[in-house]
Amino acid sequence: MARNIVEFRNLKTYFYTEEGVVKAVNDVSFSIREGETVCVVGESGCGKSVTALSLMRLIQSPPGKIVGGEIIFDGRDILKLSDAEMRRIRGNEIGMIFQEPMTSLNPVLTIGDQLMEPLMLHKHMTKKEAWNKAIELIKQVGIPRAEQIMTSYPHELSGGMRQRIMIAMAISCDPKLLIADEPTTALDVTIQAQILDLLRRLKEEKKMALMLITHDLGIVAEMADYVVVMYAGKVIEEAPVRELFKNPKHPYTRGLLKAKPVIGRRQERLYTIPGQVPNPIDLGDFCYFSDRCEYTMDVCRKKMPPFVADENGHKVACWLYEGEWKK
Amino acid sequence: MERPTPTLDYRRKNKKRGGTSLWQDAFRRFIKNKYAILGLVILTFMILFAFIGPYFSPHQDVPDVTKANQPPSKEHWLGTDNLGRDVLLRLMLAGRISLTVGIAATLILLLIGVSLGAISGYYGGWVDVIIMRIADIIYAMPGLPILIVMGAIMSDLKIPPAHRIYYVMFILGIISWVGVARLVRSQILSLKEQEFMLATEVLGLRDSKKIIKHLFPNVLPTVIVAGTLGVASSIISESALSFLGLGVVPPTPSWGYMLSAANNMIDFAKRPWLWIPPGVAIMLTVLAINFVGDALRDAFDPRQKI
Ligand SMILES: Nc1ncnc2c1ncn2[C@@H]1O[C@H](COP(=O)(O)OP(=O)(O)OP(=O)(O)O)[C@@H](O)[C@H]1O
Numbered sequence: 001m002a003r004n005i006v007e008f009r010n011l012k013t014y015f016y017t018e019e020g021v022v023k024a025v026n027d028v029s030f031s032i033r034e035g036e037t038v039c040v041v042g043e044s045g046c047g048k049s050v051t052a053l054s055l056m057r058l059i060q061s062p063p064g065k066i067v068g069g070e071i072i073f074d075g076r077d078i079l080k081l082s083d084a085e086m087r088r089i090r091g092n093e094i095g096m097i098f099q100e101p102m103t104s105l106n107p108v109l110t111i112g113d114q115l116m117e118p119l120m121l122h123k124h125m126t127k128k129e130a131w132n133k134a135i136e137l138i139k140q141v142g143i144p145r146a147e148q149i150m151t152s153y154p155h156e157l158s159g160g161m162r163q164r165i166m167i168a169m170a171i172s173c174d175p176k177l178l179i180a181d182e183p184t185t186a187l188d189v190t191i192q193a194q195i196l197d198l199l200r201r202l203k204e205e206k207k208m209a210l211m212l213i214t215h216d217l218g219i220v221a222e223m224a225d226y227v228v229v230m231y232a233g234k235v236i237e238e239a240p241v242r243e244l245f246k247n248p249k250h251p252y253t254r255g256l257l258k259a260k261p262v263i264g265r266r267q268e269r270l271y272t273i274p275g276q277v278p279n280p281i282d283l284g285d286f287c288y289f290s291d292r293c294e295y296t297m298d299v300c301r302k303k304m305p306p307f308v309a310d311e312n313g314h315k316v317a318c319w320l321y322e323g324e325w326k327k
Numbered sequence: 328m329e330r331p332t333p334t335l336d337y338r339r340k341n342k343k344r345g346g347t348s349l350w351q352d353a354f355r356r357f358i359k360n361k362y363a364i365l366g367l368v369i370l371t372f373m374i375l376f377a378f379i380g381p382y383f384s385p386h387q388d389v390p391d392v393t394k395a396n397q398p399p400s401k402e403h404w405l406g407t408d409n410l411g412r413d414v415l416l417r418l419m420l421a422g423r424i425s426l427t428v429g430i431a432a433t434l435i436l437l438l439i440g441v442s443l444g445a446i447s448g449y450y451g452g453w454v455d456v457i458i459m460r461i462a463d464i465i466y467a468m469p470g471l472p473i474l475i476v477m478g479a480i481m482s483d484l485k486i487p488p489a490h491r492i493y494y495v496m497f498i499l500g501i502i503s504w505v506g507v508a509r510l511v512r513s514q515i516l517s518l519k520e521q522e523f524m525l526a527t528e529v530l531g532l533r534d535s536k537k538i539i540k541h542l543f544p545n546v547l548p549t550v551i552v553a554g555t556l557g558v559a560s561s562i563i564s565e566s567a568l569s570f571l572g573l574g575v576v577p578p579t580p581s582w583g584y585m586l587s588a589a590n591n592m593i594d595f596a597k598r599p600w601l602w603i604p605p606g607v608a609i610m611l612t613v614l615a616i617n618f619v620g621d622a623l624r625d626a627f628d629p630r631q632k633i
């Protein structure tokens with residue numbers, strides 16, 4: 001079995017705001033293996049981006065702070081590294097792309113300038129080497145006329161092209177892990193499919209692991225090897241993708257799957273999970289989903305369900321499966 | 328399929344390989360601007376006029392009362408002043424002072440204003456608080472009284488006239504950086520929140536690189552505009568100081584001083600050769616700097632047409 005490239009162990013990232021402590025990531029543990037695609041899913045505000053930014057150590061402080069846990073990346077605890085060591089990891093060993101390709105590139109610098117930067121910084125290439133490598137990268141992400149693109153400015157490119165450039169930049173130093181935070185949300189559907197194809201192809205070619213954050217289960221089905229479902233700062237279910245789609249356990253995951261429209265099947269209305277994600281401020285010791293869950297029992301409101309694996313390695317945090325734990 | 332972007336072709340024709348930097352592109356855009364070239368020509372002329380011109384003058388900058396208040400003639404192209412000195416020569420000598428003060432004071436104010444504003448906006452926290460409180464204090468102090476006090480102190484300390492100009496430049500720079508600092512700070516605050524700055528973090532760039540390469544070009548247009556205004560206002564502030572006898576002291580001339588020396592009705596009505604030349608010199612210089620400043624600002628904005 002492949003080695004873990006990243007391991008989150010009881011990560012806690014809190015934001016100290018005026019309203020109180022926002023436990024954006026509250027005791028999160030999961031891991032990503034070499035070459036694997038892990039999708040992190042959940043509704044808006046459940047802490048997906050904060051988890052990824054914690055791994056990059058880019059939590060804005062104040063108000064944010066990583067208050068506990070460990071993040072083991074390639075054998076090192078990220079949280080114990082110096083700033084200089086961390087900078088050597090960012091862009092070099094871990095690449096990251098964002099949701100908004102329109103604003104992720106500096107408007108006054110040429111594409112070439114921006115693409116060459118990490119190469120010269122991390123790979124110590126000369127300008128000429130970096131230039132050639134950048135051209136190669138542009139071709140690799142499927143944009144024609146690379147030489148011309150090098151001297152263009154971001155506003156001369158379409159959204160899809162910009163996202164490709166962002167990807168080129170993120171993979172330029174052959175990272176072991178690529179984090180993609182909702183990389184296609186801002187793009188239209190056809191471009192979305194192309195970008196996903198590209199990510200999948202590059203992942204194979206470069207043998208990198210991919211941490212794909214999304215709230216689109218269609219993308220999960222298409223891309224993931226392994227799925228982590230988050231809710232209100234906690235991981236509530238995780239399993240290999242087939243297992244999860246075949247046998248979703250947590251009522252929240254089932255709700256998400258039901259909420260997804262199915263082609264060919266007529267539905268009166270799209271199913272949505274009733275209620276809202278609780279604001280993760282000063283939450284007590286109970287199942288955070290209990291307000292919205294249709295199976296809520298007494299115990300759910302009194303104690304937090306533990307996160308337990310079944311014999312297939314399918315983990316879930318829900319009192320409904322208490323019976324299975326004994327085995 | 329993604330649509331190709333046809334806009335690229337017409338601009339890229341004459342681009343050479345390696346021409347990827349903002350500065351090269353800015354230069355290309357700059358030299359295509361007619362006003363920029365006009366501005367540059369005027370400025371160059373002014374500088375040559377002021378710094379080289381005096382060597383070609385047949386006259387000496389010494390009083391000769393027998394020739395006082397002569398209108399323009401073959402010998403004195405711009406006439407003479409009330410002490411019989413050649414106005415053209417004095418105009419050139421005055422240009423040295425005014426241009427030096429204007430440009431040096433502006434450089435000082437930009438240096439202080441931009442770096443403090445950038446640090447303040449970028450780092451925030453207590454650094455920001457301290458810098459901005461100092462800025463508030465300086466801003467709250469009325470400029471002219473400070474200049475008057477400083478001028479008086481300089482007179483008291485018997486600072487030699489030749490050195491006073493350096494102090495004047497310095498004082499002008501010190502009291503006027505606040506506006507620029509605030510502008511730069513607020514721009515950096517908003518730029519910092521943009522995703523491309525997060526993207527630079529993600530690439531593992533150093534702070535110095537992030538500020539100089541990524542933030543600075545974005546605030547450059549603001550800085551250029553501030554600088555353009557700074558030169559003009561420094562030249563004018565220096566005039567005010569000289570008028571109050573606190574800037575450069577006679578016999579050293581400056582354009583502002585020449586202008587204000589012609590401050591009586593007779594000079595104004597009967598001897599226009601005393602005040603028109605320095606007025607025109609100030610106007611041309613300020614105009615030229617504005618042309619160059621505007622062109623520079625546009626040149627550094629890649630969204631402008633080439
Ligand atoms: N800078 C911040 N200050 C205060 N709270 C923050 C900050 N950043 C994030 N949070 C809080 O952390 C929680 C998780 O946010 P996060 O951005 O991780 O959500 P997400 O799962 O990525 O959602 P989305 O799908 O909308 O991107 C939210 O409740 C948010 O309010």
Ligand code: SF4
Pocket residue numbers: 250251252287288289290291293294295296297300305317318319320
């Ligand atoms: S623990 Fe209880 S409330 Fe929570 S999801 Fe399971 S059944 Fe629902």
Ligand SMILES: [Mg+2]
Pocket residue numbers: 048049050181
């Ligand atoms: Mg997010």
